[in-house]
Amino acid sequence: MDQTALFKLSYGLYIVSTAYDGKQNGCVVNTLTQVTSEPARLAVTVNKANLTAQLIEKSGLFNAVVLTQDAPIEHIGRFGFARGADREKYDRGDTQLDENGLPYTKQYAAALFSCKVVQMLDVGTHMMFIGEVTQAEKLDGAEPMTYAYYHQVKKGTTPKNAPSYQKPAQSKKTAWKCKVCGYIYEGDTLPEDFVCPVCKQPASAFEKI
Ligand SMILES: Cc1cc2nc3c(=O)[nH]c(=O)nc-3n(C[C@H](O)[C@H](O)[C@H](O)COP(=O)(O)O)c2cc1C
Structure with missing residues (x-):
């Protein structure tokens, strides 16, 4: 499937x-x-x-x-x-x-x-x-x-609890999750100066998922 x-x-x-x-x-x-x-x-x-x-x-x-x-x-x-x-x-x-x-x-x-x-x-x-x-x-x-529009223009992502969520392996993308608010960034590398758009945490607060 x-x-x-x-x-x-x-x-x-x-x-x-x-x-x-x-x-x-x-x-x-x-x-x-x-x-x-x-x-x-x-x-x-x-x-x-x-x-x-x-x-x-x-x-x-x-x-x-x-x-x-x-x-x-x-x-x-x-x-x-x-x-x-x-x-x-x-x-x-x-x-x-x-x-x-x-x-x-x-x-x-x-x-x-x-x-x-x-x-x-x-x-x-x-x-x-x-x-x-x-x-x-x-x-x-x-x-x-x-x-x-949310995905393509806003570059937004979808958390696990949404019915439409698919694991990064299935969508073939690497992702990084903010350990504080759960925001997900999709990309092979997380920029060093990245700041969480939701809770303003630095890149160090993200883990690879
Ligand atoms: C784009 C997007 C779509 C979502 N769609 C759903 C959905 O249809 N159903 C759902 O249960 N959660 C969905 N979620 C996830 C919930 O909004 C999220 O888990 C939220 O933190 C739940 O908050 P609560 O525990 O305060 O109710 C979606 C999130 C995003 C960003």
Whole structure:
């Protein structure tokens, strides 16, 4: 089986957030998709190890913002590489609340959807949540970011917890992982003056994976 055939699938890029018992959290996903129109329902697949999945299971609620092309790697790192179990992601004074009381940031967001979970499916490493949209709003007029744009133009990478992750051996690339935040740099050599775009650690904080 040629696993790299999976790279031909197209996706967008989103931040899915929730809140439970006073804890707000969210993570970057590429697996959000609309599954029905009447009523409008969205499905998202979140790794069971992610705090976001654990909180959605308890709250029965999630929202999603569509990331815009101009979202910097630092913003994606805040939600897509950092773990809510280790640090507070919604602590920067840019938190808005949607109609279900869930957090999101308006910055780099083309649209917002807030959903009530109507079905949960255990798909192994991940939980699939299907949610009915109770609020839908357009925000920033900027172009939405596609997964391909994130990789090809932003030179972004994908951590292990994403369903679309493939081991460097399968993608035939050498990679270096930041031991502090988990950011992955792909390349045969890591430049000596490299600084982690997410947590600003120097090259010495990276290990070859
Ligand atoms: C481009 C990109 C796509 C991702 N897609 C998914 C996804 O679809 N599902 C998922 O569970 N994690 C995905 N992740 C990984 C999570 O965002 C990441 O593991 C995050 O640190 C989890 O945070 P949490 O533990 O606070 O929930 C993706 C990350 C990136 C950068």
